[in-house]
Amino acid sequence: MPKPYTPKVITANALLEGDVIYLAADDRWVRALKDAEIFTDEAVAQVRLLDAQSRAAEAVGVYLADMEPTKDGPRPVHFREEFRAKGPSNHVHGKQEHA
C-alpha cells in the first residue's frame, strides 16, 4: 500500500514585508492560514508549487507544508508551521497583532 498523501498548503515569505504568506485557491497570496488552499492530490500540489515559485517578485522561499484538514481550515502537522502561522510567543507581534 502506498503511504497516504499528507495534505499540504503552499507557503512562503512576502518579498516586501517578510511576513508568512499562503497561496489561496484564487491565486492570491493570503496572510491567514485558514484562507489557504489545501491540496490533497500530490500532482496538483506540485503544479501549483511550480507556478507559485515563478512569482519571484512577490514571494521568497516557496514550499509545501504538511497540514491536517479541519472544519476551521488547515491545521499544521509540525510545530514550526504553527509558529509561522501565529507569530512569536514572547511578544504579541506579527500575525497576532491583527488577529
Place this chain on the structure above:
Amino acid sequence: MYSYTDFDAAFVAERNRQFRAQVERRISGALTEDEFKPLRLMNGLYLQLHAYMLRVAIPYGTLSSAQMDQLALLAEKWDKGYGHFTTRQNIQYNWPELRDVPDMLDALEQVGMHAIQTSGNTIRNVTADHFAGAAADEIADPRPVAELLRQWSTDHPEFQFLPRKFKIAVTGAENDRAVIKAHDIGIQVVKRDGRIGYRVLVGGGLGRTPMIGKELSPFVALEDLLPYVEAVVSVWNLLGRRDNKYKARIKITVHEHGIDEIRSLVETRFEETRQAFGTAALELFDDIAAQFQPPAFRNAPTEAFDAAYETDPTFRAWADTNLSAHRATGYAIAQISLKAHGATPGDASAEQMRVMAQLARDYGHDELRITHEQNVVLPHVHKSDLPAIHKVLKAHGLATANIGRISDIIACPGMDYCALATARSIPIAQEIATRFDELKIENDIGELKIKISGCINACGHHHVGHIGILGLDRAGVENYQITLGGDATETAALGDRTGPGFPAEGVVPAIERIVETYMAQRSGPEETFLQTYRRIGMDPFKAALYGEEAGKKSRAA
C-alpha cells in the same frame, strides 16, 4: 572611542548606496532571490521565520550615547519599538521591511555604524572583553587591536568568500570574559619581559562539533599580529573543507590536520605576509590606540555610595551582583541587566536604550558596552553616582540584580524568530527565570550560568553554560537536552550531557532538581555550582534527574 575617518565614512556611504540600488533591483524583479540573497547577507539582512532581520555590528561591543540613541530611533521608526542584543555583541531588529532597510543603514552611517560582514562567509564583527579599558585585571585595552583587526578584515579582498564564517575575539586580561577559546581565532593580550604581545588561539568553536581553541602561538609581537592573523586565515582559506559546510570551519581543519601541521603552514605563509605588510599597520595602530585613551577619571569621595549601600537593601543587592572592580580608584563597572525575570533575554525597548544612553552621558563618560551575555555595561562610573544611576534604572525596569545568577540566562532567539531553529529558547528562559524568582533562592545559589540554544548551531553558547540547554525537534515535538559543567572562561570546558532530553514542560522541574542536588552536595555556600560539579561529577545529578538506577548505571559504565 574610535571615530570614523573620512575614508571609513565614504566607504560605508558607498556600500549603502550600492545596497539601496540592489534592493530596488530586487523589488523591480531585475534580481532573483538567488542573486539577491548573497548581497543582502553581506549587509546583515536575513529573512527569518516571520520577517526580515537586520543584524547591526557593534564592534567590540562599544557604543557611544549618540549611537545608542540612534539604535533606539531605528527600533521606533522601522521596527516594533525594541531591539535584541546578541551573544556576539550585535543588535538585531526583528521586523524591518525590505524597502526600509537602506534608510536604516543610512541612519546607522550617520553615527558611524553599519551591518557589513555581520553575515556570510566572511570575517565577522570582532568581539572583545566588555570590560575593556575598565577592568582592574587588564594588561592592556584589547579594543585598539580589535579595531585594527576590524579595519583589516572589512572588505578584505582575499577573505570575502571564505569556506565558512570566521569569528575573532580579543581579551586584554587573563580572566577571559570574551569566550576566546570558542572562537575561530582567540587573541589574548599578554606581557613578556615588559613587552606587550598577543597569544593566539585557533580552532575553537561551538555549533555542531564543539571544540576548545588550541594555542597556535604563545606570543606574537604587535608588528607581526596582522600578517600572522592573515597567514592563519589564508592557510585555512585554501585548506578548509568547501565540500561540506558542516566541516568547513577552521576548528575542523585544525582537528583534521593537527595543530602542529597548521602551525607549520602558518609559519611558512607568515614569512610571506610579513614581507608584504611592512610597518603601515603599526602606524595605524598608534592612531587607533590614541582614540582609546581612558577618560579623565575624577578623584572624589565615595560616601554617597557607602551610605546608600548601608541604608538601601535594594541598592545593596544590586551593587553586590551588578558591579565589578574598576582599575581607577573610586570607580566601578556597572552592568545593566537585560534579564528582568520573565522578560526576553537581551531585549531592550527604545525607551530603555535612550535611558541607558542618557545615563552614560550624565555619569559614564559617554560610553556603553554590550556583553556577549546580552547585558549592557556602564564601564566607567564613579561610585558616588551609583545611587542616582540605580534610581533611574529602577524607574525603567533596568535594575534587576541578577548578573551571573541563575536568571541571567543567555538565550538565542530560537524558533520564535530564527529560521534555522529546531525549538524555542525564549519561553524556556522566561520560565526558568520566573520560577527561580518565585523561589527566592537566586542569591543563595550564587554564580550559575544557564545558556540556551534553539538548535545545534549553538548561538546561545549552551556547550559552555554551567547548565546548557539545547532545544531539538524529536519526532515533531520540542525536546531539550541538558548539559552540565560547561565553562566559557579561561578554564573553558564543554558540558556533559545528562542523558535523554526533556519535553518543554519538563525543563523547569529538571533544572530545579539539578539545583537542589547542587545545594545539597556543595561543601558550603562559597563552593559554586561549577566547582561542585567538578568535584562530585555527573552521577548525583543523573540520579536526581532519572532515578537512582541511572546514577548507578553511569557509575558502572
